[in-house]
Amino acid sequence: MIDRSEKHALDAALEAARWAPSVHNTQPWTFSVTGEEIGLRADAGRRLRVGDASGRELLISCGAALFTMRTAIRCHGYEPVVHVLPDPDRPSLIATVRPGAATEADEATALLGEQIERRRTHRAGFTGLPVPDRLVDRLVAAAAAGGARLTPVRAPEAVGVLAGLTRAAQGVQAGDRRWSLEVIRWARPPGSSRKDGVPADGYPRRAAPTEPGFPQRDYAWRHDWGGDGGAGTSIGVPALLTTAGDGRQEWIACGQALQHVLLLAAAHGVSAAFHTQALEMDPLRAFLRRELCSGEHPQMIMRLGVTFDGTSAVRRPLADLVDRPLS
Known part of the structure; x- marks a missing residue:
């Protein structure tokens, strides 16, 4: 039986995954939730048929979502247990993720977690301020x-x-x-x-x-x-x-x-x-x-x-991404 704190970690991972970067902001992923485990799946219908025939950029996008989920779970006090491409018979299943041993997020992890919803892609030149x-x-x-x-x-x-x-x-x-x-x-x-x-x-x-x-x-x-x-x-x-x-x-x-x-x-x-x-x-x-x-x-x-141009970000609601309602 999943306890309340583990459920909070899973919910946080799902919410965080929405904010991962993806080519053209296609958001080519869906999620299944079974007990205490999340399945991250590639949505082939959102693959770029012309520009990404191999699915390379789709899987890079899904990998970004996976790291985001791992970071969110760590920020909520658990070490994530991850299996990448766990089932050869289900090629769209990119990874399974669940909370593992209890842990305390270090400062570096917390810093990454704070940026999940703040990070933005830039599409122009930068200011002259140097990157150290x-x-x-x-x-x-x-x-x-x-x-x-x-x-x-x-x-x-x-x-x-x-x-x-x-x-x-x-x-x-x-x-x-x-x-x-x-x-x-x-x-x-x-x-x-x-x-x-x-x-x-x-x-x-x-x-x-x-x-x-x-x-x-x-x-x-x-x-x-x-x-x-x-x-x-x-x-x-x-x-x-x-x-x-x-x-x-x-x-x-x-x-x-x-x-x-x-x-x-x-x-x-x-x-x-x-x-x-x-x-x-x-x-x-x-x-x-x-x-x-x-x-x-x-x-x-x-x-x-470095840029000071603020841009908006749009993401699909979880109800469109998860194959069961969040309780």
């Missing part, structure tokens, strides 16, 4: 603890390559009707009541140019949508998140490492902007692996920086 090297080192260590490698890209030539590949991929995708329609599906017009997708104030109407240029997705697509933010012109600190392998286990681990990095960064006033366009095109991803990633598999291109 000591923080970057801590972010690198956080990724390593989750089985991934975060590599800050400092050399101007390498930064130029990342920016150039991003521009090339964005140019190709913007001219392809399939890609454009898929992005439009997840773009929310002003005043929309939808609880998923990218809200109109989640990106600037006209972003100030950075040097070199790292283009964002064209969520407005022929509309004059977007917020008033995005005045910063700094690219921040470009970084690559890579893994040694490139299968489902690694993608889930990468998502967990990514969320650890994002929450830790947010706790110190640093946001992330993502650029996955080049990683969605196999020839460009292979080029990056060979030329910039020392043979490891690139899973995420991001920029880390």
